[in-house]
Amino acid sequence: MNTIFYITAAVAIIASLMAITNKNAIHALLYLILTLLSISVIFYTLGAPFIAALEVIVYAGAIMVLFIFVVMMLNVGLQEEVENRWLTPRKFLIPSLLAAILLILFMIALKDFRFENHPAIDVAPKEVGISLFTTYLIAVELSAILLLAGIVGAYHLGKQKKKVTHRFLVKQARIKK
Amino acid sequence: MMTVPLEIQILLAGILFLIGLVGLLVRRNIIYMLMSIELMLNSAAMVFIMGGAHWGQADGQVMFIFILTVSAAEVSVGLALILQMYHHYRTLDADSMKKLKDNKANANL
Secondary structure, eight states: OOOHHHHHHHHHHHHHHHHHHHHHHHHHHHHHHHHHHHHHHHHTTTTTTHHHHHHHIIIIIIIIHHHHHHHHHHHTTTTTOHHHHHOGGGHHHHHHHHHHHHHHHHHHHTOOOOOOOOOOOOOOOHHHHHHHHHTTTHHHHHHHHHHHHHHHHHHHHHHHOOOOOOOOHHHHHHHHH | OOOOOOOHHHHHHHHHHHHHHHHHOOOOOOHHHHHHHHHHHHHEEEOOOOOOHHHHHHHHHHHHHHHHHHHHHHHHHHHHHHHHHHHHHOOOOOGEEETSSGGGGTOOO
């Protein structure tokens, strides 16, 4: 199990690096899907099979398909993007340096913690379900409201706007002509 | 059995989070920025799962489900906003949305 963890961790890091540096949007999305799949394998090794399945179904299956549909609708990559002109490897230098400093600080902070070293404990989906619908019931209701707000917001924003909405604006448009 | 120390696991989540952060800072294409935010949310959720597996509690997985809900709602609204932006500006460059900026170059727009 340990070797599986280390191999998938390496795959996740390399694939996410490729995802943020790739210029082709579809390729970047495919690398991101690879990252999500390897994170799902890590969840499986950690003893959370239900979450691993959820990661594949919801993230790699639903959210990434949404991304790919939008990328295909907008024909990203075919037109000349402003970004392609100035995005050189040197642009990654300063943010990477800052992130490396943060990572070093993070490692120093983590070194002081003394976690007891024992194997990962499996948590069955049954316990998760019981906890979800007893202790966290209000949070479940709230997330349902959040999803409803998401649906309404996405519907409203995704609508094509009418050219003229009000008769006053029609009059204004005629005067301008 | 999986016996990787918790420090190494959290370090992996931190590395993925920082990769997402670098992507968010460097890229100006708004689809890539949304992808980087997804990566950061995912690595943050990973820490919950790792803590839950370490202490054998179900709360970590419950929190993962909530983060999943939030990120699904965020992505659907964000992609709708990207579509609107593309209809208005015909580009995905995040720097093109600067009408609120008060400078002479945009004064006659």
